[in-house]
Amino acid sequence: MKKMRTPYLIFMFLVLSLPILYLVFYSFNAGTTMQGFAGFSFKHYSELWQDTRLIDIVLETGIVALLSSLLATIIGTLGALAIFRVHRRTIKGVLLSLNNVLLVSPDVIIGAAFLILFTTLKLSLGFMTVLLSHIAFSIPIVVLMVLPRLKEMNPDLVLAAQDLGARPTQVLGQVTIPVITPGIVAGFFMALTYSLDDFAVTFFVTGNGFSTLAVEIYSRARQGVSLEINALSTLIFLLSLAIALAYYFINKVGKRAKTPELKEKVK
Amino acid sequence: MTMSFKKQKKGFTSFYMGIYGLWLLAFVIAPLLLLLFKSLQTQGGHFTLANYQTFFTSGPYLAMTFNSIWYAFLITLITLVFAYPTAYFLTTLKNKQFWLLMVILPTWINLLLKTYAFIGLLGQGGLVNSSLTGLGFHPVQLLFTDWSFLLVAAYVELPFMILPIFNALNEIDPLLTAASQDLGANNWQTLRKVIWPLSMPGVKAGIQAVFIPSLSLFMITRLIGGNRVITLGTAIEEHFLVTQNWAFGSTIGVILIVAMVITMLLTQDKQKGGRS
Amino acid sequence: MKKILLSILAILVAVVGLVATKAVFDNSRKDEVTGKKVLNFYNWGDYIDPALLTKFTKETGYKVNYQTFDSNEAMYTKIKQGGTNYDLTVPSDYMVDKMSSEGLLAPLDKSKLTGMSNIDSRFMNQSFDKGNKYSVPYFWGTLGILYNKKKVSPDQIDSWSKLWSPQFKRQIMLVDSARDILGMTLISQGKSVNDQNVADLAAAQGKLSTLMPNVKAIVADELKIYMAQGEASIGVTYSGEAAQAMAQNSDLAYLVPKDGSNEWFDNLVIPKNAKHKDAAYALINFLNKPENAKQNAEYVGYATANKGAYALLPADEKSDPAFYPSAKTLDSLQVYKTFNQEWTQRYNDAFLEFKISR
Numbered sequence: 069m070k071k072m073r074t075p076y077l078i079f080m081f082l083v084l085s086l087p088i089l090y091l092v093f094y095s096f097n098a099g100t101t102m103q104g105f106a107g108f109s110f111k112h113y114s115e116l117w118q119d120t121r122l123i124d125i126v127l128e129t130g131i132v133a134l135l136s137s138l139l140a141t142i143i144g145t146l147g148a149l150a151i152f153r154v155h156r157r158t159i160k161g162v163l164l165s166l167n168n169v170l171l172v173s174p175d176v177i178i179g180a181a182f183l184i185l186f187t188t189l190k191l192s193l194g195f196m197t198v199l200l201s202h203i204a205f206s207i208p209i210v211v212l213m214v215l216p217r218l219k220e221m222n223p224d225l226v227l228a229a230q231d232l233g234a235r236p237t238q239v240l241g242q243v244t245i246p247v248i249t250p251g252i253v254a255g256f257f258m259a260l261t262y263s264l265d266d267f268a269v270t271f272f273v274t275g276n277g278f279s280t281l282a283v284e285i286y287s288r289a290r291q292g293v294s295l296e297i298n299a300l301s302t303l304i305f306l307l308s309l310a311i312a313l314a315y316y317f318i319n320k321v322g323k324r325a326k327t328p329e330l331k332e333k334v335k
Numbered sequence: 336m337t338m339s340f341k342k343q344k345k346g347f348t349s350f351y352m353g354i355y356g357l358w359l360l361a362f363v364i365a366p367l368l369l370l371l372f373k374s375l376q377t378q379g380g381h382f383t384l385a386n387y388q389t390f391f392t393s394g395p396y397l398a399m400t401f402n403s404i405w406y407a408f409l410i411t412l413i414t415l416v417f418a419y420p421t422a423y424f425l426t427t428l429k430n431k432q433f434w435l436l437m438v439i440l441p442t443w444i445n446l447l448l449k450t451y452a453f454i455g456l457l458g459q460g461g462l463v464n465s466s467l468t469g470l471g472f473h474p475v476q477l478l479f480t481d482w483s484f485l486l487v488a489a490y491v492e493l494p495f496m497i498l499p500i501f502n503a504l505n506e507i508d509p510l511l512t513a514a515s516q517d518l519g520a521n522n523w524q525t526l527r528k529v530i531w532p533l534s535m536p537g538v539k540a541g542i543q544a545v546f547i548p549s550l551s552l553f554m555i556t557r558l559i560g561g562n563r564v565i566t567l568g569t570a571i572e573e574h575f576l577v578t579q580n581w582a583f584g585s586t587i588g589v590i591l592i593v594a595m596v597i598t599m600l601l602t603q604d605k606q607k608g609g610r611s
Numbered sequence: 612m613k614k615i616l617l618s619i620l621a622i623l624v625a626v627v628g629l630v631a632t633k634a635v636f637d638n639s640r641k642d643e644v645t646g647k648k649v650l651n652f653y654n655w656g657d658y659i660d661p662a663l664l665t666k667f668t669k670e671t672g673y674k675v676n677y678q679t680f681d682s683n684e685a686m687y688t689k690i691k692q693g694g695t696n697y698d699l700t701v702p703s704d705y706m707v708d709k710m711s712s713e714g715l716l717a718p719l720d721k722s723k724l725t726g727m728s729n730i731d732s733r734f735m736n737q738s739f740d741k742g743n744k745y746s747v748p749y750f751w752g753t754l755g756i757l758y759n760k761k762k763v764s765p766d767q768i769d770s771w772s773k774l775w776s777p778q779f780k781r782q783i784m785l786v787d788s789a790r791d792i793l794g795m796t797l798i799s800q801g802k803s804v805n806d807q808n809v810a811d812l813a814a815a816q817g818k819l820s821t822l823m824p825n826v827k828a829i830v831a832d833e834l835k836i837y838m839a840q841g842e843a844s845i846g847v848t849y850s851g852e853a854a855q856a857m858a859q860n861s862d863l864a865y866l867v868p869k870d871g872s873n874e875w876f877d878n879l880v881i882p883k884n885a886k887h888k889d890a891a892y893a894l895i896n897f898l899n900k901p902e903n904a905k906q907n908a909e910y911v912g913y914a915t916a917n918k919g920a921y922a923l924l925p926a927d928e929k930s931d932p933a934f935y936p937s938a939k940t941l942d943s944l945q946v947y948k949t950f951n952q953e954w955t956q957r958y959n960d961a962f963l964e965f966k967i968s969r
Contacts, residue, residue: 072424073424076420076421077421077428080417084438084441084494085441087449087456087490088444088449090452090456090462091448094455101839101859102452102455103455103460103839103840123636124633124636124637127629127632128633131626131629131630134625134626134629135626138622138623138626143355143358146350146351147351147355149347149348150348150351151355153348153351163359165595165596166359166363166367167359168543168595169363169592170363171544172547172550172591172592172595173551173592174553174567174568174571174588176572176575176576176584177370177575177584177585177588178366180584180688181370182362182366183688183692183694184369184692185361185362185365185369186694187692187693192694192695193694204358204361204362205362207355207358207362212499212540213499213502213540216503216536216537216539219536220506236340236344242612245612245615249614251502252615254498257439257498258495258498261439261442264445265445267446267447271680271685272688272689275689275695276651276676276696277676277678279678283679284656284679285445285447286656287655287656287657287679287680288657288679289447293447293448297445297448298448301444301448305440305443305444308440308443309440312436312440313433315436316430316433319432395960399967451836455840458837458840459840460840460841476781478828479828557787557829557833560828561827561828561829561830562787562828562829562830562966565967570963573963576684576685576688577682577684577789577959578959579687579955580955
């Protein structure tokens with residue numbers, strides 16, 4: 069199977085990145101469409117630089133995405149812990165089903181329902197309503213990511229810690245959380261993805277001058293997406309790549325520091 | 336000591352449930368009731384079951400429901416087939432967390448843009464067809480076919496399948512696979528008898544994360560499928576935004592949600608039964 | 612645990628960083644705009660020349676908060692539900708009627724309007740807003756056929772019925788709109804686009820379903836991209852969309868079939884709950900000036916309703932019969948009347964059945 073590994077992974081990464089590379093390639097097109105390369109040019113990047121409205125929206129999108137995924141991850145993790153500790157099977161089933169309602173509902177329905185909710189509460193549409201909605205629709209996926217880790221956790225670990233006199237906060241901080249961390253991280257990234265990609269819900273609950281990138285792109289698409297958006301995507305892609313690399317190196321350094329400690333534990 | 340531990344733990348649990356429950360109440364139960372309420376109303380605001388009757392007696396809507404389930408099933412199957420080996424191989428890599436991030440990265444590019452890139456790739460004069468002509472073949476119609484729809488939908492959903500499976504696989508104690516091999520199992524047997532069962536929770540999470548949203552895809556059905564593939568999502572979109580018939584849109588929404596709950600409960604019971 | 616807390620901290624730092632960048636960024640821009648006068652403009656995406664908005668701010672001092680929507684119905688939902696205060700928006704004909712009859716629009720104070728004489732009288736006093744109580748014409752256009760000159764000659768498609776010819780197997784793209792496609796079928800049967808007769812609609816649906824073998828795809832705004840890429844040889848779409856496709860691909864041309872078609876208008880209106888009505892009037896008056904309307908028309912690519920602007924356009928654009936049709940064609944055009952919920956639903960159900968019947 070080892071022999072298959074490298075070619076298969078190369079193939080998958082190629083497939084995953086092909087559309088992105090295509091977007092990146094055409095962001096340097098001197099022409100105006102994603103067809104027929106008219107020559108190399110940075111003109112779409114300078115257009116982007118002058119488009120203050122778009123830059124503003126990018127910043128707003130980033131703020132909403134990071135804040136909402138952070139809060140959704142916290143609430144979602146608490147939710148997963150709560151569901152995990154419910155022992156009655158029917159209640160667990162009901163909670164899980166309710167949890168998944170937002171995942172199955174089409175965005176348009178969620179958006180319309182949230183809009184009615186906010187207007188009934190007399191909230192002015194804008195940053196707060198968008199943030200609340202993004203938190204709301206990201207929570208279920210975090211729960212779904214964290215719950216399996218809790219189920220797999222060895223219950224003896226908690227009992228052992230308890231026997232050794234650990235307080236609940238210690239059990240949570242030193243046993244449970246470290247075990248479910250991969251799930252939490254996955255949940256955070258999923259929440260981030262949901263937030264960045266959402267169009268329909270945001271469209272309904274935004275107003276008074278606040279906008280996110282997805283909404284802006286969808287509205288602009290009426291005239292055909294301009295390559296300025298390609299340029300922007302290229303920059304966002306490079307930035308995420310840089311963050312991924314940074315994350316990797318920080319982790320590597322962190323791991324090196326940790327290794328002796330681990331060895332000691334094994335002893 | 337143990338008493339107070341339990342008590343304290345209980346306190347924590349109710350605190351968690353309180354926060355999570357507040358969210359459930361405000362953003363799930365309230366909208367859900369609203370939806371149900373709307374679906375049981377006539378345009379004038381009277382109580383009626385007519386919307387449900389219309390749905391279950393209308394040929395086009397039933398056909399569409401069947402279509403949605405069928406395509407969502409295919410999309411889930413395709414992503415699972417491709418995602419499982421990817422996730423498995425990723426876990427065997429040295430810098431696996433880094434490579435996992437690389438898998439997630441494409442999801443941060445706007446969906447509409449990726450779809451436009453696919454239009455460019457699959458079009459008559461696109462990259463795929465010009466390579467085909469370069470190799471001496473005739474160009475083929477790729478856009479607006481079931482295949483291109485499945486390809487793009489699967490592409491979009493792939494990371495959502497890889498991620499949970501990767502997490503589950505990554506959890507498996509490498510000693511278990513080593514033990515299985517020591518006991519004389521070959522790679523295939525180890526995969527089938529040890530790794531696959533242990534990764535089931537991830538597979539299930541992945542299926543949920545892909546199947547359910549696939550039922551209500553709408554952008555891709557139009558842009559890549561040319562509306563030759565129609566899902567319930569398209570219909571809901573239309574009722575909410577074009578005909579402004581929120582009552583009927585809500586009806587389809589309620590049916591979709593009920594169907595989801597039934598599926599969830601069924602799979603859950605099976606799992607429990609198998610274990611006991 | 613420490614790792615998690617550190618990560619939370621890192622994310623919060625990133626958020627603060629973004630907020631700070633935005634603040635610095637907004638500050639650097641404030642120098643351009645003096646005063647606190649604002650205008651909340653709710654418009655279609657890319658439906659006004661941004662340079663004009665800058666010019667408007669310079670001339671009048673109103674800062675424009677520009678927000679976009681992508682369909683009449685989406686805009687209607689937002690305005691009806693409340694929670695926002697838009698001062699100016701741009702509904703199409705039937706939507707003006709719907710919004711005004713539901714009391715969502717503020718009547719125009721004619722004494723505050725200037726430059727109305729620049730607007731072609733043909734666009735005034737339309738059935739959707741008699742006496743222009745609520746709306747000022749912005750852009751207009753038609754439904755027609757966008758075709759590839761290399762594959763199709765104009766006389767092959769000069770009437771709607773010719774689309775049913777077997778020679779166009781899997782070559783036609785339709786715009787995803789029940790009213791337009793059923794309307795075009797009704798015209799081909801000699802009926803009105805506003806037909807409200809169950810038998811006529813059933814007959815139209817029957818005829819439409821026989822078009823399916825010729826249909827390649829049913830798409831929305833992206834139709835122009837596909838046509839420009841040469842994905843199909845015929846597209847049923849709007850004149851403005853066609854203009855944009857033709858700008859990208861010179862093999863394309865647009866025509867309005869002889870048997871007539873639909874004519875649509877987009878209009879500037881002031882929503883009832885607008886807070887800055889003076890600003891809204893200022894922008895309407897600004898856009899009514901011929902030189903501004905001309906600049907806007909050249910940027911947007913749609914046909915202007917401003918006859919002063921039309922006179923300023925280059926000769927080849929003015930004489931293009933596809934976008935500024937002859938008087939004879941104009942006579943054959945019909946405007947959509949607003950349907951009630953029941954008929955909107957009937958048209959949509961008929962169209963949905965057609966889409967499923969492949």
